[in-house]
Amino acid sequence: MRLDYVRELDEYPTGRRRIRILAMAVLAILIGSYEGQIAPVVPLLLRDLDMSLTTYGSLSALAVIAGAIAAGVGGRLTDRLGRVRLLVPLMLLTAACCFAMTLVHTPGQLLAARVALAFVDGMAMAGTAPLVRDFSPRMGRAQAFGFWTWGPVGANFLAAAIAGATLPLLNDSWRSQFVIMGTISLVVSIIIAFNIADLSPQLRARIQQTEHRTLAVADPSRPARVRDLFAHGHIWAHLIGIGLWLVLYLTLALYGQTMLVQTFHVSAAQASQIMTAFWVLDLAALVAVGRISDRWQLRKPISVVGTAAAAAITGYLVILMGRPAVPAVHLMVTGALLGTALAVAYGPWMANFSENAEDVDPRLQGTAWGAYGFLSRAMAVVALFAVPRVVEESGWQTWLAASLVCLLLYIPASLFFRGPWRRPMTATEWKPAAAVGSAE
Template identity: 55%
Template sequence: MRYLLMAVLASLIVNFEGEISPIVPLLLDDLGMSLTTYGLIGALAVAVGGVSAAIGGRLADRYGRVLLLVPALLLAAVCNYATVLVHTPAQFLLVRCLLLFVEGAATTTTAGLVRDFSPRLGRATAFGFWTWGPIGANFLAAGIAGLTLTLFTSWRSQIIIMGTIALASCVVVVFFIADLSPQLRARVITSESDMVAPDPGAADPRPARGLMANRVFWVHLVGITLWLVWYWTLNIFGTTLLVQTFGLKESLAAIVMAATWGCNMVALVAAGWLSDRLRTRKPVILIGAVGGVAGMAYFVALVDRGQADLGQLIGIHALLGTAMAVAFGPWMALFSEDMEDLRPDLQATAWGAFGLSVRLMIVAVLIAAPVVAAGGTGWSRWLLIAMICNLFFVPLVSLLGGSRRRRPR
């Protein structure tokens, strides 16, 4: 439990250091960037992070998680503070590429650690907590911005606050994190009692063909990548969208987004616990996916109309945050288990492929969303595209592996 907590904290730190969505409007004004330029810079940086995620996953499987994670955490803190020195778009591009390169490898490593320290009977709950990393980063960044931007009007103040919190947390992780032996990482652990079974011997460092040649692997990646288009639209442009569409102040928009991520964090653990309790994944995933599409349709209508009160915006964002969590928490457990059934020794490699796939999608979002939003219909057309991507995910769920998880004798 302690090691699992450290993996969750590490995930939170590395995601928190790169979270700048609440300050994008201020950043654009200060650096004289257009939203399109910001999207292109972000796309290049995320592509660098995707390559790092794929490479980092393979290295973490081969040499261990902690050996890669600890230096990455400390280097990410340095890159975070370096953002304060940025004064031109070119400087911003350089710092973001460095930061996201470190973040890609570190995030993949923490996913592998969560699998290592969570038996299958509690896997969805464990990954629900792990997702507190990226979601908690959104919640903290939005909440801190909502509370402090009225006191410190500069976006640099937020970077300093984030860097200080992250650096202090890094020290805790460095002293209390640990790794499993290669022999244990190569085993499928259903419950904690399996840990007392005889050691099966050294892990077999075979190539990753057992993953790449399997249909379920690709269905997982395609489905979740499409499903995450809406999530990353809110993650990257949520505050900007609310400011531009509904005329909210940056601090109020940050509070609305904080409601999204706060509800998401609670629902992640609740949905994971329910999935573990029922020993099933797909029905819970479908409930979240269908509920999310319904909420998205309502929000698209609000954006198309261009007016909504603060209560409506908080309510629909809370619903969206909850639905996304109900689908994503059990999906992570199912992906981990399906990949474990294929190659238990290549968990970080599988999560690295997931990281690369999702980051390629983020590149597309960063490039396409500002262009589509700049058209005559504003953000409503892009949100409709994102909703359709989520709709495609629903039938793909039936093609995933993972039949009902039976309770062991």
């Protein structure tokens, strides 16, 4: 294998080679998400730096803003320079940022360290979703993106498990976790560098239905222009729709345990068990539903059904919040069903968004996913600022009801997405929804 980390392929890879490269992209998003995990050591960090939770929340929001800007910029750069050319060196740099966290002794230093890490990591991870698109033909794309989603979700488990196993052995030193994090990230980054590859610009311009069948190729005489992507209404419908959908998801990801403890008066351990059931079923459903979506070659109807089911379960949870006592087992089952429903919606949406952007111009995948990366982080900033204030004034029931309304608004937005509502008679009858390189 060549030592040059940028390996461009001039022929579309098949079989195990393609799967190995896809696995590296999934591993990259897992490690990138793990590097951003700080929740397991926040109590220790607050005590050591003599910092309030409000101050920590503000610092975190500023770091997320930096990551949002980086994701938008990085997405465009991956289209211009290539995915791997940015991914590998930036992953090595994020490992260095993890080690730098051990030098933090004041809230100001924490802000500088977290902003630097968020910016570098946001730009690095902007290339992972486009890589999944590049190496996953449409017949298997929803399942591939289901595995990609394991990265952000699995990072929660990885950080919690490592912290739980090592903190007691290392005198509850929060700095020890960043040494471990940096070491793991450095080793994995080197492994990825020697096993990942990039498609040549000519191959990235193709739309692949299967490993061996190309549906369309972008016109090489027409430059890839960002304004062409955002001139299409269905792209904006995707971004607005998923932005509203993310309100509930981010609420659960950022404040799930806190909401359960404060609303249902369960213990912190019980709240973690309930959220564990949510994430475990979410992970399993992502891959299972992705497989069904690929087999049927349907995206929109499956995503809408999942969203409608999630809305119904969320509505039930809002009702439960008005009851005096709810058993923990009841909450665990409700949480597991909600996690499943959200997974049913999310995996097919990712495939649908990728395919719709691909139909405009397959050379703009990085730009499209960069816009999504910016949006998702922007919504996280909104959640970090808005949730505590709304809950303080009106309670968790009001915020969850507002999240339910946002979730329901995803459904009318989905009417503007491109793609079939019914299963094609045969997979080979499916055609791209729009002419490649055209504008509406």
